[in-house]
Amino acid sequence: MKIVVTDYEGAEHELEAVEGWSVMQIIREYGLPIKAECGGACACATCHVYVDPEWFARLPEKRQGEEEKLDEAFALQKTSRLSCQIILDESMDGLRVRLAPNPD
Numbered sequence: 001m002k003i004v005v006t007d008y009e010g011a012e013h014e015l016e017a018v019e020g021w022s023v024m025q026i027i028r029e030y031g032l033p034i035k036a037e038c039g040g041a042c043a044c045a046t047c048h049v050y051v052d053p054e055w056f057a058r059l060p061e062k063r064q065g066e067e068e069k070l071d072e073a074f075a076l077q078k079t080s081r082l083s084c085q086i087i088l089d090e091s092m093d094g095l096r097v098r099l100a101p102n103p104d
């Protein structure tokens with residue numbers, strides 16, 4: 001399965017993804033510039049991504065911890081998610097996300 005990630009320059013990267021991994025782990029594995037400071041513990045909000053609108057509704061609901069942490073994310077949008085909380089399964093083959101900006 002694959003996911004498609006748009007970077008800060010607008011370039012699209014098609015990444016080979018692994019079921020059971022988080023979207024954040026895949027993005028990091030390929031060396032794209034995602035901060036993910038807490039390493040996936042839902043404690044930092046620097047793994048923030050914008051999910052393609054068509055995909056957003058198809059993803060599993062946010063859990064409460066993600067909802068709360070996301071409130072602290074920079075430049076929040078309607079389709080914002082924390083990529084460490086999106087655990088990949090077969091239904092997400094082709095998922096499209098864009099890296100959200102982080103303040104320095």
Ligand code: FES
Pocket residue numbers: 024036037038039040041042043044045046047048069082083084085
């Ligand atoms: S990596 Fe910190 S909240 Fe996702």
